[in-house]
Amino acid sequence: MDVVRLFSAEDLEIAHEFDGEGAYFCNTFRIGVQEYVYRDTSLAPIAYKSLIKRTAKLSLYKLLSEFYRKKLPWGSLTGIRPTRLAYQELEWAEDFAPLFRELGVSEENIGLVKRVIAGQRGIYSRKDGxxxxxxxxxxxxxxxxxxxxxxxxxxxxxxxxxxxxxxxxxxxxxxxxxxxxxxxxxxxxxxxxxxxxxxxxxxxxxxxxxxxxxxxxxxxxxxxxxxxxxxxxxxxxxxxxxxxxxxxxxxxxxxxxxxxxxxxxxxxxxxxxxxxxxxxxxxxxxxxxxxxxxxxxxxxxxxxxxxxxxxxxxxxxxxxxxxxxxxxxxxxxxxxxxxxxxxxxxxxxxxxxxxxxxxxxxxxxxxxxxxxxxxxxxxxxxxxxxxxxxxxxxxxGANAITKKIFTGEGRIERIGSPKDIPTYLNKVRALIEEKNALFES
Ligand code: SF4
The missing domain is CATH 3.80.30.20 (tm_1862 like domain)
Structure with a gap:
């Protein structure tokens, strides 16, 4: 849906077929007679799961991009934190740019992400506590x-x-x-x-x-x-x-x-x-x-x-x-x-x-x-x-989201407080207890 929304294509009839087993999968998207297929047969089982979604988005993006003859500045990337993906890639690769290019991100935005990462030097830190x-x-x-x-x-x-x-x-x-x-x-x-x-x-x-x-x-x-x-x-x-x-x-x-x-x-x-x-x-x-x-x-x-x-x-x-x-x-x-x-x-x-x-x-x-x-x-x-x-x-306070980052496990837990003030005031005691339990866990 995120990719469809990028093109404001909600009224279009798009057919999707997924075929997968073990470390093999194939995503096929169709608009009328036009189709785009993304197939991968060489994945390790762990990578398999996380890549299904990314490649489904990529294949749908490519199809819509051809259909509308239009490229988007962030390509098929719909996540709200492009730098987060770049940091993840940099944990094992020398450069995140090839991945971003594959996802359809423009050269300008790849350059922007590089500058942002450089701008965070000395501040960016992942440490428990x-x-x-x-x-x-x-x-x-x-x-x-x-x-x-x-x-x-x-x-x-x-x-x-x-x-x-x-x-x-x-x-x-x-x-x-x-x-x-x-x-x-x-x-x-x-x-x-x-x-x-x-x-x-x-x-x-x-x-x-x-x-x-x-x-x-x-x-x-x-x-x-x-x-x-x-x-x-x-x-x-x-x-x-x-x-x-x-x-x-x-x-x-x-x-x-x-x-x-x-x-x-x-x-x-x-x-x-x-x-x-x-x-x-x-x-x-x-x-x-x-x-x-x-x-x-x-x-x-x-x-x-x-x-x-x-x-x-x-x-x-x-x-x-x-x-x-x-x-x-x-x-x-x-x-x-x-x-x-x-x-x-x-x-x-x-x-x-x-x-x-x-x-x-x-x-x-x-x-x-x-x-x-x-x-x-x-x-x-x-x-x-x-x-x-x-x-x-x-x-x-009201309408605030507490987050606890479990760095080693790559997990984040959230507690959202009620958005409207009277409900927040009624629930504040319970919220305090919830936050205590999360941070002491
Ligand atoms: S109404 Fe919304 S955008 Fe305007 S000042 Fe308040 S929080 Fe900011």
Whole structure:
């Protein structure tokens, strides 16, 4: 289904036959009289199972690619972590490029993955006991049209805040003994700065005892309309090292169209307000926002660069179920996206940024990717650990996914907390016990 979705080919009649036994298998896909067959007879039994799926995707991709006379930038690769596959390949091969080429990945994207792996040098680490802490604050000033996240304008959820903060405190007290080597803390959302300074202070107070090694501490402050001097000073006082000023676009027309209640000028003001505090700053941009022209996106990239944040993340619009935009837009073609992505890669490289993490999502416009770019020496430990699933993630709050990595067994176990706040509040005790059991196992 993932490959079919890449081509928006859901209405096409595709016949599939699978024939396999022992170390032999054969996948045949047909559209009318056109067919593609992938056959392998030389596999070791262990490789056999994992390769059936990959080659089925590859053969279907090749058939659809010929049928539509269209190649996709990531070929038949539908997974959300291309670098993870590259690292796996590098465990036994000298180069991952031949595998990626075979899967139909473009030379540009093979080059991108190489640069990302180089950008992770010195940070990427797979060691038992490594852990990151995520604190979820699912509160926002208003809801953006492309957002599928379970978040509501804070006016509608403010009544839950006292109980929510108490639940976070309980989770954080319980989390402390479970963490061996804390690598980073990330307070995300939502928009953490949607909270008042006094509420934020409560969150920081609860985190402080866990972060006694002075590790990286990010607050995804968020949208500029909620930035205040007081909240920034509070961040500094509690040892925050990294904040996010999420512009998404520097076009006022686009910002209005996507339901943001701030202007591009306010983004610049937030940068100016944060400048004296010397945080590492990340700025998010989105390529492919409906109605935004390529020129507007190019101007956003240039504006972001001119503000000199240490990190710039370029997202590709992702139309998830639940977002207003998904409901409004039936199908989104590639449009100017390839040009926008090529432009951002070129401009950021010329400005001295290097890609250091990348991930993809289902329903991503044009089957592209999100890329985190950094000035040398400012890559975020949290982003690398999360994208590569190379460290445990203890996640507290609603709509947060805790992950325990069993490195030796190549296994990951997850505990997802309820997305809506009242259900989370009812279940917080049970969640604490579940996490204790997972981390003590
Ligand atoms: S600020 Fe972020 S989390 Fe909040 S509604 Fe907008 S996209 Fe969603």
């Amino acid at each position: 490594n852990c990151d802490l995520f604190v979820s604050l699912p509160f926002c000033p208003t809801k953006c049209v492309y957002c599928s996240f379970v978040t509501a304008p804070i006016e509608k959820t403010r009544q839950y805040l006292p109980d929510y903060l108490a639940a976070l405190r309980a989770e954080l007290v319980a989390a402390k003994p479970l963490i061996k080597n804390l690598r980073s803390v990330y307070v995300g959302g939502g928009t953490p700065f949607a909270l008042s300074a006094a509420e934020l202070k409560e969150v920081f107070e609860a985190i402080a005892p866990l972060r006694n090694n002075g590790c990286e501490f990010t607050v995804e402050a968020g949208r500029p309309d909620v930035f205040t001097e007081e909240k920034l000073r509070l961040c500094k006082d509690y040892g925050v090292t990294r904040i996010c000023i999420n512009a998404q676009s520097f076009s006022d027309r686009t910002l209005r169209a996507i339901g943001r209640s701030h202007t591009a000028a306010q983004v610049e003001e937030a940068f100016a307000l944060a400048a004296p505090y010397n945080f590492t700053v990340n700025c998010d941009l989105i390529a492919g926002l409906t109605g935004e022209s390529a020129e507007e996106f190019y101007a956003s990239v240039e504006k972001a660069i001119s503000l000199k944040p240490e990190n710039i993340t370029v997202h590709t619009l992702c139309l998830k179920k639940g977002s207003r935009l998904k409901e409004e837009v039936a199908a989104l073609g590639d449009g100017d996206l390839p040009d926008m992505i090529a432009y951002s890669r070129r401009a950021l490289t010329e400005a001295g940024y290097e890609p250091y993490y990348l991930y993809r999502q289902k329903y991503m416009a044009g089957a592209h990717e999100n890329v985190g770019w950094t000035k040398p020496g400012f890559a975020s430990v949290y982003n690398v650990d999360v994208m590569e699933e190379s460290a445990d993630n203890l996640a507290v």
